[in-house]
Each structure stands twice: as C-alpha cells, then as structure tokens.
Amino acid sequence: MSIYVETRRISGRRGLTAVALGMLDPEAIWMIWQRDLVRFLRQPARLYGSIVRSAVWLFALGLGLRQSFVPVPGMSYTEFIFPGVIAMALIFGSLQSAISVIWDREFGFLKEVMVAPIPRSSVLLGKALGGASTATLQGIVVLLFAPLAGVHLTPVSVVEGLALMFLTSIAMTTLGLVIAVRMTDFEGFGSLQNMVVMPMYLLSGAMFPTQGLPVWMNTFLAANPLSYGVSAVRGVLLGYYTHPLVLDVAVLGGFSLVMLSISLWLLEREG
Amino acid sequence: MAEVSVPLAVNGPIIRVEGLKKSFGEITAVDGVSFEVQPGEIFGFLGPNGAGKTTTIKMLCTLLRPTAGKATIDGHDVVTEAAAVRSGIGIVFQDSTLDEYLTAEQNLRYHAMIYHIPRSQREDRIKRMLELVDLADRRSDVVRTFSGGMKRRLEIARSLLHLPRVLFLDEPTIGLDPQTRHYVWEYLREMRRQQSITIFLTTHYMDEAENADRIAIIDYGRIIALDTPAALKRMVGGDLVTLSTADNQRARTEISGRLGVEKVVQADGYLTFEVESGESFIPRLVAALDVPVRTVSVRIPGLDDVFLRLTGKAIRDEDAGSTDRLKSRLRQRGRIRR
Numbered sequence A: 001m002s003i004y005v006e007t008r009r010i011s012g013r014r015g016l017t018a019v020a021l022g023m024l025d026p027e028a029i030w031m032i033w034q035r036d037l038v039r040f041l042r043q044p045a046r047l048y049g050s051i052v053r054s055a056v057w058l059f060a061l062g063l064g065l066r067q068s069f070v071p072v073p074g075m076s077y078t079e080f081i082f083p084g085v086i087a088m089a090l091i092f093g094s095l096q097s098a099i100s101v102i103w104d105r106e107f108g109f110l111k112e113v114m115v116a117p118i119p120r121s122s123v124l125l126g127k128a129l130g131g132a133s134t135a136t137l138q139g140i141v142v143l144l145f146a147p148l149a150g151v152h153l154t155p156v157s158v159v160e161g162l163a164l165m166f167l168t169s170i171a172m173t174t175l176g177l178v179i180a181v182r183m184t185d186f187e188g189f190g191s192l193q194n195m196v197v198m199p200m201y202l203l204s205g206a207m208f209p210t211q212g213l214p215v216w217m218n219t220f221l222a223a224n225p226l227s228y229g230v231s232a233v234r235g236v237l238l239g240y241y242t243h244p245l246v247l248d249v250a251v252l253g254g255f256s257l258v259m260l261s262i263s264l265w266l267l268e269r270e271g
Numbered sequence B: 001m002a003e004v005s006v007p008l009a010v011n012g013p014i015i016r017v018e019g020l021k022k023s024f025g026e027i028t029a030v031d032g033v034s035f036e037v038q039p040g041e042i043f044g045f046l047g048p049n050g051a052g053k054t055t056t057i058k059m060l061c062t063l064l065r066p067t068a069g070k071a072t073i074d075g076h077d078v079v080t081e082a083a084a085v086r087s088g089i090g091i092v093f094q095d096s097t098l099d100e101y102l103t104a105e106q107n108l109r110y111h112a113m114i115y116h117i118p119r120s121q122r123e124d125r126i127k128r129m130l131e132l133v134d135l136a137d138r139r140s141d142v143v144r145t146f147s148g149g150m151k152r153r154l155e156i157a158r159s160l161l162h163l164p165r166v167l168f169l170d171e172p173t174i175g176l177d178p179q180t181r182h183y184v185w186e187y188l189r190e191m192r193r194q195q196s197i198t199i200f201l202t203t204h205y206m207d208e209a210e211n212a213d214r215i216a217i218i219d220y221g222r223i224i225a226l227d228t229p230a231a232l233k234r235m236v237g238g239d240l241v242t243l244s245t246a247d248n249q250r251a252r253t254e255i256s257g258r259l260g261v262e263k264v265v266q267a268d269g270y271l272t273f274e275v276e277s278g279e280s281f282i283p284r285l286v287a288a289l290d291v292p293v294r295t296v297s298v299r300i301p302g303l304d305d306v307f308l309r310l311t312g313k314a315i316r317d318e319d320a321g322s323t324d325r326l327k328s329r330l331r332q333r334g335r336i337r338r
Ligand SMILES: Nc1ncnc2c1ncn2[C@@H]1O[C@H](COP(=O)(O)OP(=O)(O)OP(=O)(O)O)[C@@H](O)[C@H]1O
Pocket: B024, B027, B028, B029, B047, B048, B049, B050, B051, B052, B053, B054, B055, B056, B094, B204, B338
C-alpha cells in the first residue's frame, strides 16, 4: 500500500515535468515510434507489396525504356530511375504510416494516447519517426536491388543515402500527418492520395530529368519537397545532383518542421 | 471529548461538477449538470442511449472542451489543468481502445511508458495486473485473438496500471455475458478495496447501476434524480406482491376488506398490489385469507421502475450484439466528422 501511494506521487510528478517541458517526452516518442515498427513487422503484406511495386517499376520500366531513352549521358535509364524507385517506396511507405492515424482514430487507440499525460507534440514526433523508419525500411529493400540495376554502392554512399532517405521520409510522413490528423474517413484520404501522391511523384524528377521542361512544370518541381529528396538520394548514390545537397537538406528539414507545426496546431484545436 | 477524524471530509469531493454543458451545433448533449463525487465512492450515471453519458465523461477526461460550466478532478480544472487531470485518472472507454496487433503485455507496457510508471516497477505491476484479471497465461498473445470479455478485462487492467485516483468506466460491461459482467465487477470491487480508488461509471443496465453507491439518472442531458439506489427505489413506493388463489374474486374482496389494501389489480389469474414491506406483509396476508392461497411472490421495484416513474418511458435495456454495433459504426463512418 505504501509503495503504491509513493509511486503514485512520483509518476504524477514525472508526468508533469514532461508536460512542463512542453515539447519532448522521450518515452512517449519512443513508445509511438516503436509501436509503428512493431505493427509494421506484424503486417508483412505491407513490405511484400512494397517489394513487388518497386521491382515492377525498376525492371519493367527501367529495362523496357533503357533502349529508347538515355536521360543523362553515361547513365542507363535503370540507373537513373533507381533513386526514383527508392523515392517511391519512401513516399508510399510514409503516407501509409500517416494514414494509420485515421485507423487509430477509428479503432480507438488514438484516444488512449490523447488522454495520456503526454504532450501532443511528442505524439506527432513519435509518429513522424515511426513512419519515417518504416518507410526507410522499404527504401532499404530497394537498395538491395542495386547490383541488379547496375548501381555501384560504396559504404559511404550507403550511409549517406540512408540518412537522406530517412530525412525524405520524415518530410513525407509529416505531410501525411497534416492531411490525416483531422480526417475521419478513408474515402477522403484515397482521393487526396491520388491528388497528392501521383502528381508529387511524377513531378519530382524521379522518372525523368528536369532540364528543358516548361516553366509551369519547373515551378511545380521547385515547390515539390520530394524533388529535393530525389535529388539528394540520387546525388549521393550516383553523383548526379539536381540541386546542391545543402539546399536539399535545408528544404527537407524546413518543410518537415513546418508540417509538424501545422499538424500540431490542427491536433490541438480538436475538441 | 469527541474524537475528531478523518481525512475524507476534509479533502472534500474528488470530482466536482458545476453547470457542465456541451453543445454540438444545434444538439445540446449535456445540458448543465452539477454533482459531486466523494473519494472512494462508486458513482453511476444511468441513462438511455444518447442521454449524454459519454459526452460528460469525455469532458471530465479532458478530451472535450465544455461549452459552459466547470469541472475539477482532485482539485484540478479539466480545462486549464488538463495535464494534471490526465495523470491522475484512468479510463475505460465505451469502445475498445486496445491495439489489436499488439500482445496483451505490449498494450500494458506501452501504457506504462506514456504514464511514466517508474521503470523498476513496470514489469512487476504488469504481471500483477494480468494476474488480477486472469489473463496471465495469455500475456504474449495478440489481442486480436481475445474474446470480448477478455479484451474488456485487459482494458480494465490497463486503466488501473498507473494507479489512478479516479477511474472512469464508460459502459464497462457492455456486450458481456452476465457471468463475465459479474467477474468484472468482482475485479473492480477488489481494486477499490486495494487501492481506495474512486469510480465513475456510466451504464444503461439497471442491475449494473446497483453496484454504485449513488446514481444520477440522466435523460436528455439533464440529471433528473440523484440518490442511493435504495432511496431511488423508494420513490416508486413499496414492494409489489403477486398471488394466485383458489378464488381470486373472493380473495380480492378479502384483501381489500380485511387488510385495507386499496388497489388490487386482477390480471391473468393473478392479483397484484403494492405494499410498503412485502416480506412482513405475507404472513399477515396468508393468515387473513379464508381462500386457499396457491402462490405468493414479492417483487422489489427495480431502477427501471424508477426510470419509468420519472420519465414515463422505459429505459431500453437490450444488448446491442457486437455485429449490430459494428454495423452501426460502419454506417456512421461515412457521416461522423468533427
Ligand atoms: N461529436 C459529436 N458531434 C455531434 N453530436 C454528438 C457528438 N457526440 C455526441 N453527440 C450527440 O450528443 C448526444 C449525447 O451523446 P452521448 O454519446 O454522450 O450519449 P450516451 O449517453 O453516451 O449514449 P449511449 O448510451 O448510446 O452511449 C447524442 O444525441 C449524440 O448524437
């Protein structure tokens, strides 16, 4: 009995400290992050789906078009789209994780989290890290196809590539959270996915080079955060950059922060 | 000199609610309710579907912002001190909030993390809670494989893991069979004994409401009666006596004439009437009648009789089966937006 009374006080105080700090509750972040990973591993269909999708794009498109299409001198089309296929795995993986917020709302788990003594910002941060991790795992699977695509990897390019894949996934997950956080039905998300994912993907420079495009397309490319992710990943893997790496990293990081703030604002206005 | 004791009254009510109100556009779900709950009390909200029970709980749990009024839990305001309120309460929501892809143990462990239960105590407490709700042997099983009753018990275990001062239970035993309901209540009483917890529950089951020390009957967002179950039932009057005899017509005259009972209803071969205390009345009844008595029974009025008396309508008491609930959720999915 005495133990209970004491721990009740301690747990209350620690919870309060975490809230008083306002932003970071490492345990809450880790719980939500870890949960996303555990659920991902328990649903292998998601991973298989991603492998098949990536293989189809890489080989059907890459090999099919390699005869007729030389995007950049000295680079085969399969090589060229290899980072683009990674980017596809990242954007799909990220958005799929973000959608799970809608599931959590529907099936209740979100309530368990929202009523706990943890700051909302940590909930979103955990979700962003969880989504980015599962998306990066799907990107890593594509990376394993590198020898088949004729892409030569070095330890340095792999490490840099992983870091940039993770950053790109953070940007995509936080974007997905802004969309998903207030949404209560899946139909809406489906159409948004078509309106957001496909244009973003096709106009990111993932599938074709960006020189000599019409102005409106270039404007879209410049405004599209995924362009910077594709440029960065392709840069470190193939040495072919669309923009300077510093710019890519700055844009992706800045975009993620803005998206996090918006989703936090949306989540806190609830109720 | 009289001994001066004790702490409870000094600390005052643990839940204090004044004029609490919540509107969703045109609909007023909760329409100015006020009540107080004392530490250690089991306090029940009894009302039909849509009465505003869940909405009240959500406001007390800081998930919904009241439109008007004020509520404090353990002295903390639910709006301005939400964080303090949250760390002191445990909740079992009406619909399950477990993660079905996780194991029982993982659900509890994650709860421990977001409630900041000291690491050194976690595993031990998780183990004890699982034992308490009889799920220790299923701890590594994924929740998806659990029955409805097992899930409910797991949720109750989870809500108690961080030793809340106040436990909110929104229809804690909905959809459970009577035996499981009985077990759940045994666990709850045991928890109350061990941890001196205060329980706020909502229900539309009359027999479940009987577990409460005090009950507020709520209808259309308003409290229409608030008292102990016994006192509420006294509002209906006395007990109901039903008997059949060899000659009901004669018996009826005898009961009215010799025992002074005014209203005797004759229907389906039975006579029914209301007396103050049925049990002490029966010996007198049998002695006073010349007609041979075949059967006698005494029925104590239930809370449904109270509800009927207060609102003029019956509280609906049937279970929505789990398929029905799923269907209605699917139907709602398209239109609930907030
Ligand atoms: N988010 C919401 N938006 C609009 N109306 C709502 C919302 N939540 C509840 N209501 C309405 O408020 C009223 C009270 O609902 P509430 O869920 O509190 O009832 P309840 O007493 O818990 O009923 P039940 O026994 O069915 O659980 C209902 O008319 C309901 O339609």
